[in-house]
Amino acid sequence: MNDDPKTKHFLNRAAFGRAPGLKTPVNTPTWIKSASHNRPIDVIPAVGGPIPMPGQRTPRDAKARRGKFLDELTQLNTTWVSQMILPDTLWREKMTLFWHDHFACRVRSAFLSQQLNNTVRREALGSFGSLLTAVSKDPAMLQFLNNQQNKKNSPNENFAREVLELFTLGRGHYTEADIRNGARAFTGWAFNPTSGTFVFRPRVHDEGPKTFMGKTGHFSGDDILHLILEDRQTAQFITEKIWRYFVHEGPPDPDIAASLAKDFFRSGYDLHKLMTTVFSSSWFYEPRFVGNRIKSPVELLAGMLTQTGGRFEDPRAALFIQRALSQVLFQPPNVGGWPTGTAWIDSSSLTFRMTVPALIFKDLATEYVAKDDGDANNATNKAATRNLNCAVDWASLAQQFTKASTAETLAALEDHLLATPTTAANRKLVATQASRSTRDDEWMKQAFTAFMSLPEYQLN
Amino acid sequence: MTSRRNFLKQSLLGATGSLLVPTFLKAFENPNAFAETTDKILVVVQLSGGNDGLNTIVPYRNDLYYQHRPSLAIAADQVLKVSDELGFHPALAPLQGLFDQGYLGVFNNVGYPNPDRSHFRSMDIWQTASPENYLQTGWIGRYLDANCPGCSVADRAIELDDTLSLALKGDHIKGLAMKDPRRLHKAVHNSFFHDVAQHNTADEVNDPSLHYLYKTIAETVSSADFLYRKAGTPAAGADYPQSDFSKKLKTVAQLIHARVPTRVYYVSMAGFDTHVNQRAQHERLLQLYSEGITAFVDDLDKHDRMQDVLIMTFSEFGRRVAQNASGGTDHGTANNLFVVTKPLKQKGFLNNTPDLLKLDNGDLIHQLDFRSVYATILDRWLEVSPKKILPDAYPALDFI
Numbered sequence: 119m120n121d122d123p124k125t126k127h128f129l130n131r132a133a134f135g136r137a138p139g140l141k142t143p144v145n146t147p148t149w150i151k152s153a154s155h156n157r158p159i160d161v162i163p164a165v166g167g168p169i170p171m172p173g174q175r176t177p178r179d180a181k182a183r184r185g186k187f188l189d190e191l192t193q194l195n196t197t198w199v200s201q202m203i204l205p206d207t208l209w210r211e212k213m214t215l216f217w218h219d220h221f222a223c224r225v226r227s228a229f230l231s232q233q234l235n236n237t238v239r240r241e242a243l244g245s246f247g248s249l250l251t252a253v254s255k256d257p258a259m260l261q262f263l264n265n266q267q268n269k270k271n272s273p274n275e276n277f278a279r280e281v282l283e284l285f286t287l288g289r290g291h292y293t294e295a296d297i298r299n300g301a302r303a304f305t306g307w308a309f310n311p312t313s314g315t316f317v318f319r320p321r322v323h324d325e326g327p328k329t330f331m332g333k334t335g336h337f338s339g340d341d342i343l344h345l346i347l348e349d350r351q352t353a354q355f356i357t358e359k360i361w362r363y364f365v366h367e368g369p370p371d372p373d374i375a376a377s378l379a380k381d382f383f384r385s386g387y388d389l390h391k392l393m394t395t396v397f398s399s400s401w402f403y404e405p406r407f408v409g410n411r412i413k414s415p416v417e418l419l420a421g422m423l424t425q426t427g428g429r430f431e432d433p434r435a436a437l438f439i440q441r442a443l444s445q446v447l448f449q450p451p452n453v454g455g456w457p458t459g460t461a462w463i464d465s466s467s468l469t470f471r472m473t474v475p476a477l478i479f480k481d482l483a484t485e486y487v488a489k490d491d492g493d494a495n496n497a498t499n500k501a502a503t504r505n506l507n508c509a510v511d512w513a514s515l516a517q518q519f520t521k522a523s524t525a526e527t528l529a530a531l532e533d534h535l536l537a538t539p540t541t542a543a544n545r546k547l548v549a550t551q552a553s554r555s556t557r558d559d560e561w562m563k564q565a566f567t568a569f570m571s572l573p574e575y576q577l578n
Numbered sequence: 579m580t581s582r583r584n585f586l587k588q589s590l591l592g593a594t595g596s597l598l599v600p601t602f603l604k605a606f607e608n609p610n611a612f613a614e615t616t617d618k619i620l621v622v623v624q625l626s627g628g629n630d631g632l633n634t635i636v637p638y639r640n641d642l643y644y645q646h647r648p649s650l651a652i653a654a655d656q657v658l659k660v661s662d663e664l665g666f667h668p669a670l671a672p673l674q675g676l677f678d679q680g681y682l683g684v685f686n687n688v689g690y691p692n693p694d695r696s697h698f699r700s701m702d703i704w705q706t707a708s709p710e711n712y713l714q715t716g717w718i719g720r721y722l723d724a725n726c727p728g729c730s731v732a733d734r735a736i737e738l739d740d741t742l743s744l745a746l747k748g749d750h751i752k753g754l755a756m757k758d759p760r761r762l763h764k765a766v767h768n769s770f771f772h773d774v775a776q777h778n779t780a781d782e783v784n785d786p787s788l789h790y791l792y793k794t795i796a797e798t799v800s801s802a803d804f805l806y807r808k809a810g811t812p813a814a815g816a817d818y819p820q821s822d823f824s825k826k827l828k829t830v831a832q833l834i835h836a837r838v839p840t841r842v843y844y845v846s847m848a849g850f851d852t853h854v855n856q857r858a859q860h861e862r863l864l865q866l867y868s869e870g871i872t873a874f875v876d877d878l879d880k881h882d883r884m885q886d887v888l889i890m891t892f893s894e895f896g897r898r899v900a901q902n903a904s905g906g907t908d909h910g911t912a913n914n915l916f917v918v919t920k921p922l923k924q925k926g927f928l929n930n931t932p933d934l935l936k937l938d939n940g941d942l943i944h945q946l947d948f949r950s951v952y953a954t955i956l957d958r959w960l961e962v963s964p965k966k967i968l969p970d971a972y973p974a975l976d977f978i
Contacts, residue, residue, distance in 0.1 A: 444741060452702060472771055543777035547777065
């Protein structure tokens with residue numbers, strides 16, 4: 119793949135790196151089409167009993183409930199990780215992961231979490247307007263942002279505030295009055311706690327006139343979303359977020375961003391068109407944007423699985439690693455989502471990240487204990503597994519990557535695994551590490567693990 | 579692909595095992611980096627989960643307290659009465675001496691406007707000192723950013739845990755998370771990691787992200803070796819209770835005795851989210867807390883350092899005034915906050931008792947913004963300007 123840096127960069131950003139055996143070069147639109155299948159997650163059966171409200175516990179069977187939630191969340195989380203890397207859904211999953219952070223949500227019902235996840239997955243590649251509407255009416259989001267408590271005569275502004283601040287326009291592009299009036303329009307948006315489906319409650323809906331973003335009318339919640347989408351700033355805001363995630367974690371080139379935003383707006387917020395444009399633009403492949411983005415913990419983990427073809431013997435291992443690296447799917451720290459870039463990296467997190475490959479491929483022991491976040495209801499504080507082993511067909515990788523000389527083989531591995539070249543010193547270290555083995559598959563395991571333990575592996 | 583970097587000419591550890599400053603740090607070298615210090619030290623103790631303040635500092639004369647908590651209130655004859663209106667939960671008995679002597683002060687009703695009852699959000703608010711915004715940096719991290727531009731790694735704030743809290747994350751400088759110097763040293767001397775550290779140098783890495791990674795690696799090794807050298811094989815030391823919390827405090831004491839230049843330590847204790855069957859669990863936790871703190875204070879006192887150390891204990895929120903239907907309490911708002919040093923400038927209860935009559939939907943209303951406490955500590959204890967660390971100016975308090 120030495121002669122195909124564009125495909126490598128594309129797969130690093132649109133997916134989690136190149137899977138072994140994937141034929142390159144890759145035609146971008148063809149790949150996108152082949153990796154956009156929608157596979158909903160279906161491991162949590164229907165809502166079981168009333169949804170626990172934040173800060174409270176149902177008095178009966180509290181312990182049984184907690185155990186059930188622990189099991190369900192573990193299942194949901196580990197199922198998504200396993201599914202995230204399958205070739206036919208890969209592109210849709212990457213975008214779902216992006217939206218999972220953008221529309222950050224955290225509720226104590228695995229069923230509702232699954233439902234929101236599937237809603238996002240379904241709408242991830244279509245129109246942002248449809249995605250926004252679907253998420254805004256999603257029971258998990260309504261609960262998380264307290265819209266159940268938003269009623270005529272006793273409004274709760276949380277939902278309206280976060281929709282404007284975090285999901286669409288961004289700070290500074292609306293007023294407090296807009297939040298108040300937006301909240302009034304969203305009154306009545308609720309859900310049935312038994313079935314977990316959206317319900318409009320007309321009796322608590324404030325039908326009065328509202329002034330929102332300079333327009334006045336008897337606006338409904340749908341009208342508010344419509345007005346938000348009519349504002350070009352929404353297109354600008356989303357475009358910039360896409361830039362920061364897929365292109366470069368820094369302020370976007372103003373001309374490029376403006377042009378993308380304009381087209382995005384004009385196309386009716388067509389996400390497929392936007393992303394195809396991004397990936398087929400020459401600026402996407404400029405060296406200043408390549409190989410210097412710090413992976414989030416989930417991306418790091420998904421990359422290890424993708425680039426080796428490996429699978430955990432105990433899927434809960436994926437949860438342990440997420441906890442250790444402070445990013446647990448379905449448990450964002452707050453509605454603002456997860457940190458980015460260097461915020462992921464400190465002395466202890468970097469040391470751990472560079473040890474994960476040895477933990478999962480070479481059975482290295484760890485004394486690591488994940489931090490208890492204080493929440494008695496947080497299932498993952500207790501989720502534990504001892505078995506972190508990730509099974510990989512090293513013999514097959516040996517067949518695929520072995521070249522005429524050791525030097526060439528190492529170069530091929532470096533190209534496969536690292537988004538940016540490493541140092542001569544590190545290459546020597548990897549070579550030394552691998553040379554201790556005589557068997558091909560063992561050699562490959564040592565070499566792969568060593569490369570993935572380098573600082574360069576933290577980047578994509 | 580050309581190599582842009584050279585081998586590091588000297589390894590991080592000289593032949594005798596003494597620490598050599600890595601080349602890239604020379605540009606910023608602080609000659610006092612590894613000097614001993616008698617500067618003041620802050621120890622932050624975080625009670626995670628929302629400690630029930632009303633059963634910790636009990637308003638034993640207030641009928642409303644007993645009305646709201648018919649089975650959960652601490653009986654008046656059990657309370658350790660330390661003032662006309664307030665007393666300690668009996669499990670805090672070890673701290674009563676400290677209180678009577680003026681070394682333990684209590685602020686009541688500490689919180690912030692528009693309180694958030696979500697663990698994650700409220701803890702973030704306390705750690706970032708920002709109820710209004712979602713910041714990615716914490717107040718202690720920003721303290722490091724503003725006051726430690728060329729500081730050596732050992733000047734960092736240290737958290738006694740495997741993972742670093744947001745409180746200690748700055749934009750440029752972050753604190754160090756470790757269980758103890760031995761464990762950190764062992765983790766870092768995992769041979770491959772150490773080899774990478776030894777054979778590379780950050781100063782020739784151009785890309786900012788990659789540079790940051792190599793810099794962090796070098797600093798980690800440097801910290802680990804320094805701290806292990808100073809405090810990796812401590813003397814037997816004082817007797818501490820057998821608990822995770824006490825173990826952390828013991829490690830802090832050992833670092834302080836070793837005179838490492840660290841100014842801030844961060845220690846957490848979990849388990850306070852007592853929604854169900856609170857009585858026994860809360861009692862146990864308060865006991866672990868008070869025994870640990872007492873042992874820590876005694877230890878520091880024996881080494882004549884307690885006057886240089888300020889311990890601040892907080893929780894992300896208190897709990898609701900009324901008990902719930904499960905023998906526990908649910909998330910609340912304002913809470914008490916403890917400060918300990920020898921001596922405090924002001925003694926005892928440093929502000930008003932909680933008002934149980936005027937509640938906000940069943941919750942206490944805060945009277946003191948926690949950022950005033952932070953601002954006072956920054957200004958008067960750590961002796962730095964709170965500007966750039968806290969978003970606004972807050973009235974200084976007079977306890978130190």
